[in-house]
Amino acid sequence: MTTFLLPTTPITSLDEYLATDVGGVGVATAQRLGPRATIDTIAAAGLRGRGGGGFPTGRKWAGIADQTDTRRYLVCNGAEGEPGTFKDRALLRANPYQVVEGLIVAAFAIGAEEAFICLKASFEREIAAVTRAVQELQAAGVCTDCTVNIVAGPDEYLFGEEKAMLEVIEGKPPLPRWFPPYEHGLFAASPQEGWEAGPHGTHRRSNEPNPTLVNNVETLANVPHILARGADWFRSTGTADSPGTVVATVVGDVVAPDVGEVELGTPLGAVIDAVGSGVAPGRTVKAVFSGVANPVVTAAQLDTPVSYEGFAAIGSGMGAAGFIVHDDTACMVDAAYRFSRFLYVESCGQCPPCKMGSGEITERLERIETGAGDDRDLGIIAHWLERVTDGNRCYLAVEEQRVVSSVLRAFPDEFAEHIEQHRCPRPTRRPMPKLLDLADGTATYDDAFWRKRPDWTYETD
Ligand SMILES: Cc1cc2nc3c(=O)[nH]c(=O)nc-3n(C[C@H](O)[C@H](O)[C@H](O)COP(=O)(O)O)c2cc1C
Ligand code: SF4
Numbered sequence: 001m002t003t004f005l006l007p008t009t010p011i012t013s014l015d016e017y018l019a020t021d022v023g024g025v026g027v028a029t030a031q032r033l034g035p036r037a038t039i040d041t042i043a044a045a046g047l048r049g050r051g052g053g054g055f056p057t058g059r060k061w062a063g064i065a066d067q068t069d070t071r072r073y074l075v076c077n078g079a080e081g082e083p084g085t086f087k088d089r090a091l092l093r094a095n096p097y098q099v100v101e102g103l104i105v106a107a108f109a110i111g112a113e114e115a116f117i118c119l120k121a122s123f124e125r126e127i128a129a130v131t132r133a134v135q136e137l138q139a140a141g142v143c144t145d146c147t148v149n150i151v152a153g154p155d156e157y158l159f160g161e162e163k164a165m166l167e168v169i170e171g172k173p174p175l176p177r178w179f180p181p182y183e184h185g186l187f188a189a190s191p192q193e194g195w196e197a198g199p200h201g202t203h204r205r206s207n208e209p210n211p212t213l214v215n216n217v218e219t220l221a222n223v224p225h226i227l228a229r230g231a232d233w234f235r236s237t238g239t240a241d242s243p244g245t246v247v248a249t250v251v252g253d254v255v256a257p258d259v260g261e262v263e264l265g266t267p268l269g270a271v272i273d274a275v276g277s278g279v280a281p282g283r284t285v286k287a288v289f290s291g292v293a294n295p296v297v298t299a300a301q302l303d304t305p306v307s308y309e310g311f312a313a314i315g316s317g318m319g320a321a322g323f324i325v326h327d328d329t330a331c332m333v334d335a336a337y338r339f340s341r342f343l344y345v346e347s348c349g350q351c352p353p354c355k356m357g358s359g360e361i362t363e364r365l366e367r368i369e370t371g372a373g374d375d376r377d378l379g380i381i382a383h384w385l386e387r388v389t390d391g392n393r394c395y396l397a398v399e400e401q402r403v404v405s406s407v408l409r410a411f412p413d414e415f416a417e418h419i420e421q422h423r424c425p426r427p428t429r430r431p432m433p434k435l436l437d438l439a440d441g442t443a444t445y446d447d448a449f450w451r452k453r454p455d456w457t458y459e460t461d
Contacts, residue, residue: 003245003261004022004225004245004261005091005094005095005098005218005221005222005225005245005247005261006090006091006094006095006247006259006260006261007094007095010093010094010095011094011095011097013136014097014133014136014137014140017095017097017098018140021228022098022224022225022228022229023097023098023101023224024101024142025224025227025228026098026101026102026105026223026224026225026226026227026228027101027104027105027108027142027143027224029227029228030105030108030109030227031108033227035065035108035109035110035111036065038105038108038109038227039058039061039062039065039109039110040058041058041226041227041230041231042057042058042061042109042223042226042231043056043057043058043059043061043062044058044231045058045226045231045234045235045243045244046231046234046235046240046241046242046243046244047219047222047223047226047234047243047244048219048242048308049215049216049219050087050216050217050218050219050222050246050247050320050321051077051160051214051215051216051218051219051320052082052216052291052293052317052319052320054242054308054317054318057215057219060182060213060215061106061109061110061213063182063211064110064182064211064212064213065109065110065111067182067209067211068111069208070208070209070210070211071113071185071187071208071210072110072111072112072113072185072210072211072212072213073112073113073114073115073116073185073186073187073210073211073212073213074103074106074107074110074112074114074115074116074212074213074215075115075116075117075118075162075165075166075169075181075186075212075213075214075215076099076103076115076116076117076118076215076216076217076220077118077160077162077165077214077215077216077217078092078099078117078118078119078123078126078130078216078217079118079119079120079153079159079160079165080119080120080123080160080217081120081155081156081157081158081159081160081434082157082160082291082292082293082319082320082322083291083292083322083324083339083342083432083433083434083435084249084251084252084289084290084291084292084322084323084324084433084435085249085291085319085320085321085322085435086249086251086259086322086435086437086438086443087218087247087248087249087259087320087321087322088126088216088217088218089123089125089126089438090247090249090259090438091217091218091221091247092119092123092126092129092130092217093125093126093129095221096126096129096130096132096133097133097136097137098221098224098225099117099130099133099217099220099221100117100130100133100134100137100143100148101137101142101223101224102219102220102221102222102223102224103115103117103148103220104137104142104143104146104148105223105224105227106213106215106220106223107146108146110213112146112213113147114146114147114148114149115146115147115148115149116148116149116150116151116169116186117130117134117148117149117150117151118151118153118159118165118168118169119150119151119152119153120152120153120154120155120159121152121153121154121155122155122436127150127152130150131150134148134150151168151169153165153168153174154168154173154174156174156346156456157342157346157396158174158175158176158346158348158394158396159174161174161176161394161395161396162180162181162214163176163177163178163179163180163181163184163393163394164176164177164348164394165214166181166184166185166186166212166214169186170186170187174348175348175350176348176350176393176394177393178393181211181212181213181214182209182211182212182213183209183211184209185209185210185211185212186210186212187210188208188209188210216320218246218247222234222244237263237264238263238264238265238307239264239265239305239307239309239310241307241308241309242264242265242307242308242309242310243264244264245261245262245263245264246261246262246264246306246318246321247259247260247261247321248260248261248262248271248275248306248321248322248323249275249320249321249322249323249435249438250271250272250275250276250323250325251276251322251323251324251325251433251435251438251443252276252323252324252325252326252430252433253279253280253283253285253325253326253327253329253330253430254272254276254277254278254279254325255276255277255278255279255280255441256276256277256441257276257438257441257442257443258275258276258277258438258441259275259438260274260275262274262275262306264305264306264307265305265306265307265310266305266306267302267303267304267305267306268288268297268301268302268303268304268305268306268323269285269302269303271306271323272285272288272302272323272325276323276325277441279325279327280327283327283328283329284299284327284328285299285302285325285326285327285328286298286299286326286327286328286330286332287299287325287326287330287332287335287410287411288302288323288324288325288326289323289324289326289335289339289403290311290316290317290318290319290320290321290322290323290324291319291320291322291324292339292342292343292399292403293317293319293395293399293402293403294311294316294317294318294319294399294402294403294406295315295316295317295402295403295405295406295410296316296332296335296403296406296407296410296411297311297314297316298410301314304316306318306321315406316406324433326430329426329428330426330428330430331369331414331424331425331426331427331428331429332407332410332411332414333365333368333369333407333411333414333415333418333424334369334424334426334429334430335407335430336365336403336404336407336408337362337365337366337368337369338430338432339403339404340358340361340362340365340400340403340404341362341365341366341432342432342434342449343358343396343399343400343403344358344359344361344362344400344454345449345452345453345454345456346396347396347397347400347454349454350393351390351391351392351393351397352391353387353388353389353390353391353392353397354388354389354392354396354397354400355454356384357384357385357387357388357397357400358384358388358397358400359454360380360381360384361380361381361384361385361388361400361404364377364378364380364381365377365381365404368415368418368419369418369424370424371418371421371422371423371424372422373418373419374419375419378408378415378419381404381408382408385400385401385404385405385408388400388401389401431445431447432445432446432449432450433445434446434449
C-alpha cells in the first residue's frame with residue numbers, strides 16, 4: 001500500500017526534504033504548468049478537503065482563483081480542535097516542509113496576496129517546526145515572492161471553524177461570522193455592516209469580498225505529492241470518490257492509541273486494528289465516533305469503508321478521520337453527555353438556540369446519566385434537538401443535533417435502563433478525548449475541559 005504523508009523517520013531539515021523525490025518538485029511543477037493547469041491537476045486528482053467536510057479541493061481553488069477583480073488570501077487551518085484528532089500535529093512533526101510547499105503551490109495557483117498558517121498557541125512544537133520550514137524554504141528561494149504569516153490562536157474549538165479563524169487572524173475572538181470565506185474574506189468590510197469598514201485592521205479593509213481559501217494542513221500536505229507524481233498516481237490509491245490516503249487517529253478504548261496513514265476505503269474495523277492495535281483482549285467494539293461532528297457508528301457497521309461515501313452511506317461522516325472507540329463496557333448515555341457538554345461549552349452563543357439548546361440537552365443528559373432523569377427529560381431533549389440549529393451561523397449546532405440524536409436512536413435501551421434503574425448500569429466514565437499529545441501508544445487528554453465553563457472561563461480549585 002502506498003503511504004507518503006507520514007515518513008517513518010521525521011524529516012527535520014530542508015536538505016532532507018529536497019533529497020526526497022517530492023521536495024521542491026511540487027512548486028517547480030506548478031510554476032511550469034501555470035496557475036490554471038495546477039488547479040486542473042488538483043481537480044483531476046480528486047483530492048478532497050481533510051478538515052472534515054471533504055469538499056473537492058480543485059473546485060474550491062478554482063472558485064477563489066476565478067474572482068480576479070479582488071484581492072485573494074490563503075489560510076492553512078492547523079487549529080486541530082476536534083476531539084479524537086491528532087493527525088495535523090503528527091504531520092507537522094513528521095514533515096512540515098510538505099505542508100508549507102503545498103501552501104506555496106496553493107498561493108501561486110489562486111494568486112494569493114498573503115498566506116496565513118494558523119495553529120493554536122499551545123502547539124509550541126508544531127509552531128517551531130512550521131516556522132523553521134517557512135524560513136528555510138524562503139532562504140532557499142523556493143518561496144521568494146510569497147508572504148507567509150504564522151498565527152498563534154486560542155484553544156477554543158471554534159478557532160478551527162473557518163469563519164471564526166478569519167476573525168482571529170484579524171485580531172478578534174473566535175466567533176464565526178455570517179458569510180463563508182469565499183464571500184467574505186480576510187480584511188474585507190463585513191456585508192452585514194453594509195460593507196463598511198469595521199474597527200479592526202481598518203487600514204487594510206477594502207469594499208471588496210477578498211475571497212479567502214481555507215484548507216486543512218493534511219489537504220495541503222497532499223498537494224506537492226500530486227504535482228510531483230501526477231493525478232493518475234494519486235488516483236491509483238483509495239476509491240473513485242475518495243482517492244488517496246488519510247491520516248487517521250484512533251483513540252479511546254484501544255490498546256495503543258496512535259496516528260497512522262491508511263488507504264481510503266479500508267474498513268473501519270481494520271483501521272482500528274492497524275492504527276490503534278484494536279480493543280483489549282476479551283473486549284468488543286460497541287461504538288465509534290468520528291470526532292464529535294457525526295452520528296455514532298455501531299458494532300454492526302465496522303465494515304464501513306473509511307471514505308467520504310462509505311460513511312455517508314451509513315448516514316454518518318468520516319470527519320477528520322479521528323476515531324474515538326468505545327468498547328462493550330462503555331455507557332452510551334455518558335458518551336452523549338460528554339460530547340454534548342463539549343459542544344455546549346464551546347458554543348459561542350451568538351445564536352441563542354445553539355447555546356441554550358445544547359445547554360438544556362446537556363443538563364438533561366447529565367440527569368439521566370446520574371440516575372435522576374425521567375421521561376420528561378427525554379421529551380425536553382427531543383424538543384431542543386429539533387430547534388438547536390435554528391438560525392445557526394456555523395455547523396457546531398448541527399454537530400450537537402447529529403451526535404446526540406444518533407445515540408438516542410442507536411441505544412434507546414441504555415436510556416431506558418438509566419431511567420428505570422435510577423442509576424448508570426455501566427459507571428466507568430471515559431475521559432473527554434481532547435488530545436494534548438499522542439506518542440508511543442499513549443494519549444494525553446486535556447483534563448482542563450471539565451473545568452471549562454460555558455463562558456470560556458475556567459473553574460479554579
Ligand atoms: C466547530 C468546527 C470546528 C472545526 N475545526 C477544524 C479544525 O480544527 N481544523 C480544520 O482543518 N477544519 C476544522 N473545521 C472545518 C473548517 O471550517 C473548514 O471546513 C476546513 O478547514 C476546510 O479545509 P479543507 O477544505 O481542506 O477540509 C471545523 C469546523 C467546525 C464547524
Ligand atoms: S451555531 Fe453555535 S457555535 Fe456556531 S456561531 Fe452560532 S452559537 Fe456560535
